[in-house]
Amino acid sequence: MALPKHLQHGLTPDELTFLAEEEVISIVPSFSMTKIRVLSGVYGPFVPPSSTSVPLWMALSLKRKRKCRIVAPEWLQVERLQALLKEEKENQDGFNKLPRRFIETGKVLLDVAPDDLHLPAQLRSLLKDLREVRQAKIRLGLQSEGVMQGSYLQMNGLTPLELMELKPFLVKAMGVLQTLEPRKEERDGYGASQT
Amino acid sequence: MPALREVAFSRAKDATAEVFVPSSLDNEQEELAPLRIAAPEMADEDYYSLQSILADNHKLTCSFTLAVEGLGYLEGGTDADLQENAKVELPFWLAQTLSINEFTTFPLPQPYSPRVRAALNASAPSVKLSNQVGSNGWWYRWGSKIADVLDDRPQADLLKIMFRAFVARLPPLQDLSAHHASSDHSVPESGAGTGENFREGMEGDERELFRIGQDSGQMIKAWYDSTWGQRAFARR
Numbered sequence: 001m002a003l004p005k006h007l008q009h010g011l012t013p014d015e016l017t018f019l020a021e022e023e024v025i026s027i028v029p030s031f032s033m034t035k036i037r038v039l040s041g042v043y044g045p046f047v048p049p050s051s052t053s054v055p056l057w058m059a060l061s062l063k064r065k066r067k068c069r070i071v072a073p074e075w076l077q078v079e080r081l082q083a084l085l086k087e088e089k090e091n092q093d094g095f096n097k098l099p100r101r102f103i104e105t106g107k108v109l110l111d112v113a114p115d116d117l118h119l120p121a122q123l124r125s126l127l128k129d130l131r132e133v134r135q136a137k138i139r140l141g142l143q144s145e146g147v148m149q150g151s152y153l154q155m156n157g158l159t160p161l162e163l164m165e166l167k168p169f170l171v172k173a174m175g176v177l178q179t180l181e182p183r184k185e186e187r188d189g190y191g192a193s194q195t
Numbered sequence: 196m197p198a199l200r201e202v203a204f205s206r207a208k209d210a211t212a213e214v215f216v217p218s219s220l221d222n223e224q225e226e227l228a229p230l231r232i233a234a235p236e237m238a239d240e241d242y243y244s245l246q247s248i249l250a251d252n253h254k255l256t257c258s259f260t261l262a263v264e265g266l267g268y269l270e271g272g273t274d275a276d277l278q279e280n281a282k283v284e285l286p287f288w289l290a291q292t293l294s295i296n297e298f299t300t301f302p303l304p305q306p307y308s309p310r311v312r313a314a315l316n317a318s319a320p321s322v323k324l325s326n327q328v329g330s331n332g333w334w335y336r337w338g339s340k341i342a343d344v345l346d347d348r349p350q351a352d353l354l355k356i357m358f359r360a361f362v363a364r365l366p367p368l369q370d371l372s373a374h375h376a377s378s379d380h381s382v383p384e385s386g387a388g389t390g391e392n393f394r395e396g397m398e399g400d401e402r403e404l405f406r407i408g409q410d411s412g413q414m415i416k417a418w419y420d421s422t423w424g425q426r427a428f429a430r431r
Contacts, residue, residue: 006410013418060423111423139373143366165415169372169408173365176400179339180358182351 009168013104016161020104021057026071028052029062056105060112070113075099076106078119081126088133095134095157103131103161134158138166246399250336251291253329254284257299287340294344303349307338312356319363323396333399335361367393368401372408 006012011019022040029046036044043054051071054062062068074080088096099105106127114120141155153170155163259281267274269283277283285293293299305311306327314322324334335357342353371394397405 006414009411013415017418017423064424107419108423139369142369161415165411168411169369169404172400172404172407176335176361176404177358180335180354180361182354183343 009171010164011160013161013164016101016164017104017108020101020108021055021060023056023101023105024053025056025059025073025105026051026053027059027062027068028071029068031067056108060108063113063116070109070116072109072117073099073105075102076109076117076123078122078126081123081130085126085130085133088130092137095137095155097157098159100159102159103127134162138162142170246333246403247336250328250333250340250399251288252286253332253337255287255290255301255304255341256282257285257290257294257301258282259299261298263298287337291340291344303353304341306334307341307353307356315356315360315363319360320367320393321396322360324360324398324401325396327398331399331402335398335400364393364401368397368404369408372405373412375405375409 028051029048031046032048033044033046035042038055038058040055043058044052046052059068059070063070075084084096084098106123109117110120110124110127117123138155138158153174158166259277259279262279263277265275266277269277269285270281283299285299290299290301294301311322311327325331328334328337338353338357342350342357345353371390375394394405
């Protein structure tokens, strides 16, 4: 109750990005260093031309200091995204399964390391298209007949970020619907307790 | 009048007794039954909700089924006593208790009348619910509170009407909350149940839903517009 309204419904996009920064990504360092130990594990050694895996936050931080080159994840490539987009459009009944931190990782990489990606402008517009196709599906799905009348709603394949955008509205709407549902047997008991 | 007050108090006492039952484990068999009833009752009342309290305040026209001494002033006249069948506007929280105990009766109020129902059946999104229950009142909330007092049949009817109305009004509401900020307001509106026209007709809970939808949309948009490492923390 003490939390500000916009934090009450769950994680914010910034918090989700923070979580995404724990995922491991490959980098090619441009400096030499032995292994290092951080809370999440031991990373390194950093030996220039060979690549190594570090958490995303470390990769981004090193990148901003121009100390490494980030190796793009295999899904962040124009051909892969085009294929994903095509699949997403063809699959009218559900959502394609994306990597869990797909949106967040894609966005921060495009923010910080566009020069390490192949055709960043195209990647950006593909990611946007993908988002729009999925948003349109969400909208259609919610507005189709009878969806909101059940006691729960199942949506497979949404990433946490998309869910976060949707959840506050849905929770409130279903709360209102719940108060309008037919009253159950409780009436009888209520009458009985008076006597 | 003392009789009325006693009834109200004893009912309140009963309610608390039921709620505290779980701590005492003796007589488990007998005591568990009322508990199951009491728990949802408390949840439905949404005790901490200010909207719920405000919705409770809306006036309902009741007629007394018996004469009451000394309450004539409620009618606004000079009579000391309230006559049987006298019509009085009572705030709902009072009317509720009186009606459950059958001291008063009331016809289904105008916001839920056949006329409004017919309009809802014709096209739910184009009905302006905002001014039905007071100005900017809570049409669904008040209605479901009234439904709680009604008998089985009219109760089920009223709830069904409201349920259908809400489900039918949800799609335009969702569209509006998602796209209101980005839509072009200089273009004249088309249908009666869309855009600005719909927005003006929203009742209390719908307006809150609209705001919630807008807020989360804005939050996502701010995130997309920000750059990693230079996030804008001042959001509102």
